[in-house]
Amino acid sequence: MLLRTRLLALLLGIVWSPAAAASCLWQVFYPPNRDQTWNFLDAISVVGQNDVWAAGTYNGPSGYVAAQVVHFNGTKWSEAKSPDVSKFSALAILAISDTNIWVVGSRVYHRLLSPSIVHWDGARWAVVHTPADALNGAFQSIAEGGNELWVAGWFKGNAHDEPLVEHLDGSSWVMDSPFVPDNNAFIFSIVAASQKSIWAGGQGVVEHFTPSSGWVDAAQGITGDVVSMSARNERSVWALGPEEGGPFVDKWEGNTWVSIPYPRSSTTALMTSIEAKTSTGYVWVTGLYDNRGIYTEFVDRYRNGIWEDTKVAQAGSWQNAPDVLAAVPGTPDLWAVGHYTNTPSESFNLAERWTCPAGEQ
Numbered sequence: 634m635l636l637r638t639r640l641l642a643l644l645l646g647i648v649w650s651p652a653a654a655a656s657c658l659w660q661v662f663y664p665p666n667r668d669q670t671w672n673f674l675d676a677i678s679v680v681g682q683n684d685v686w687a688a689g690t691y692n693g694p695s696g697y698v699a700a701q702v703v704h705f706n707g708t709k710w711s712e713a714k715s716p717d718v719s720k721f722s723a724l725a726i727l728a729i730s731d732t733n734i735w736v737v738g739s740r741v742y743h744r745l746l747s748p749s750i751v752h753w754d755g756a757r758w759a760v761v762h763t764p765a766d767a768l769n770g771a772f773q774s775i776a777e778g779g780n781e782l783w784v785a786g787w788f789k790g791n792a793h794d795e796p797l798v799e800h801l802d803g804s805s806w807v808m809d810s811p812f813v814p815d816n817n818a819f820i821f822s823i824v825a826a827s828q829k830s831i832w833a834g835g836q837g838v839v840e841h842f843t844p845s846s847g848w849v850d851a852a853q854g855i856t857g858d859v860v861s862m863s864a865r866n867e868r869s870v871w872a873l874g875p876e877e878g879g880p881f882v883d884k885w886e887g888n889t890w891v892s893i894p895y896p897r898s899s900t901t902a903l904m905t906s907i908e909a910k911t912s913t914g915y916v917w918v919t920g921l922y923d924n925r926g927i928y929t930e931f932v933d934r935y936r937n938g939i940w941e942d943t944k945v946a947q948a949g950s951w952q953n954a955p956d957v958l959a960a961v962p963g964t965p966d967l968w969a970v971g972h973y974t975n976t977p978s979e980s981f982n983l984a985e986r987w988t989c990p991a992g993e994q
Contacts, residue, residue, distance in 0.1 A: 657965075657989035659932070659946040664703040664710035664970075664982040667691040672701070672982045674970040676736075677959040678728040683707030685961075687970045687984065688726040688736050698722050700736065700751075703982065705968075710984060716751040716758040727775045727782070731755060737784050739771035748772045748786055748797060750806075763799055763806035770797055773821050773835070779828025785811075787819040787835070796820045796838050798848065811848040812840045826864040832885075834859030834872055854890035856881040863909035863916075873907035873918055880904045880920060882935070896940055897933070906969075908958035913965045913994045917958050919945075926977060928952040932969060932987075948983050949973030955985045965994045 664687065666672040671692035678686050685705035693699025700723035704713040716723070716736060724738035732755030740749045748765040750772065751758050765772070770788030777783075782801040787794050794817040798809035811820075814837055821835035831842040832851070836858045841851040858875040865871075870885035878901045882893040897920070904920040911917065915934040922929040930953045932945045947953045955969030967987040972980045 656993055657943070657987065659943065659969075659985045659987055661946045661948045662705070662710055662984040662986065663948075664705075664984050665712045666982050667699070667701045667712070667715075668693075670979045672980055673972045674701075674703070674982050674984070675724055675957065676726040677957050677968055677970045678726045678734075679959045679961050679968060680728050680730065682961050682964060682966065684728070684731070685959075685968060686713070686726055686728040686734060687982075688723040689970075689972075689982070690722050693720075700738070701982075702726070702734075702736070705984070714753075714758070716753075718749070718751055718758070718760060721749060721751070722771075724771065724773050725775045727777060729777065735775055735782065737772035737775045737786075739786075742766065745769045746771060748784075748788065750784060761806070764808040765797060765799055768797065770794075772797070773819070774823045774833075776823045776825045776831070778825030778831050781828070783823050783825065783831055785820040785823035785833045793817045794819060796833070796835070796840070798823070798833060798842075809842075809848060811842075812838070812850045814838055814850075821860055822862040824862045824864040824870070826867045826870050830864075830867045832862055832864060832870050834862045834874075836876075839872065851885075855883050856890075856892055860904055861907045863907045865909050869909065871907050871909045871916055873904050875904065877903055880918075882907070882916070882918060893935065895935075897931075902931075905954075905956040906958045908960050908967065910962075911960040911965075911967070912963055915994070917960075917967060919956060919958055919969060921954060921956075926952070928954050930954055932958070943987065945969070946985055948985075949981075950975045951977060952980075953983070955983055965989045 668691040674689035676688045700721045702713040702715045720741040722738045727735045734753040750761040768788035772786040796811040798811045818838035819836045823833040839852040860876045861873045868887040872883045902920045908917045915936045919932045952974040954971040956971035973983040
């Protein structure tokens with residue numbers, strides 16, 4: 634399979650380097666687990682090299698799902714105070730500072746799966762009530778755009794599932810009016826290219842917000858459904874997809890989507906995350922091959938037409954899934970969090986950090 638992929642890459646003019654510089658490497662960390670057998674990290678936010686936050690879920694009291702938050706202080710990962718919210722699934726996190734952290738996801742509220750936001754002010758977690766409280770759905774992503782925060786996900790509409798977007802305008806959360814396709818649509822990722830340029834993408838939908846135009850359909854020209862997005866600026870917005878099979882990497886260059894040739898495009902890889910906000914100019918993607926429940930994870934990076942397989946470290950003998958990426962500002966370092974397993978009946982928190990010697994990338 635790998636040989637066939639490389640031959641196809643050559644025919645398409647894709648340059649594929651089998652591995653990154655040998656002196657750079659992935660280092661495995663084992664954040665503390667809240668449960669003995671069932672733990673997942675689904676989101677990460679990096680404030681700085683010594684201030685990294687991750688969130689996810691674990692098997693909580695009475696067998697219900699509960700949220701967990703862990704923190705890296707530059708030396709080790711430790712358990713942080715987690716939201717004490719019943720039946721809350723944490724799906725995304727945004728850490729602005731140690732006293733300003735947002736976690737979004739869903740919780741069972743009035744017998745519905747309700748889109749939910751919780752906030753840490755340095756002393757306690759509090760549920761933040763928004764217009765979406767009454768809906769049946771979930772928030773999947775959060776982004777900071779200038780002085781505003783944006784959250785996005787989906788809810789069950791009258792005819793089909795619809796995109797959901799809210800933003801924090803000063804002190805109040807406001808329900809937006811995103812473009813609504815005719816069929817089911819779920820937003821999985823929202824990113825800010827600038828204070829005045831917000832992008833959202835997912836299954837059946839890609840849309841773009843500017844103050845002058847509001848939310849408009851921006852899916853024309855994109856290869857398929859989007860699982861993750863990342864933005865450097867208004868002329869460098871990246872989309873990764875789909876979640877299952879036939880992966881693609883697309884780039885918005887200011888007026889159109891451009892397909893970036895990717896050596897794994899002809900494979901059955903499942904893609905999970907993309908990160909373009911790096912100081913080195915690399916774009917990073919992560920995904921996996923699922924062989925009857927046994928995962929083979931990969932993390933690739935791209936720059937100047939060249940793809941590299943960075944040979945992610947294997948932590949678990951059954952599954953190894955560092956699913957979500959985040960760059961460390963001002964450094965070549967990168968974090969990936971997720972889970973690992975040694976048997977089909979367990980799952981433990983996983984974090985991996987990409988580091989390079991001084992002067993290397």
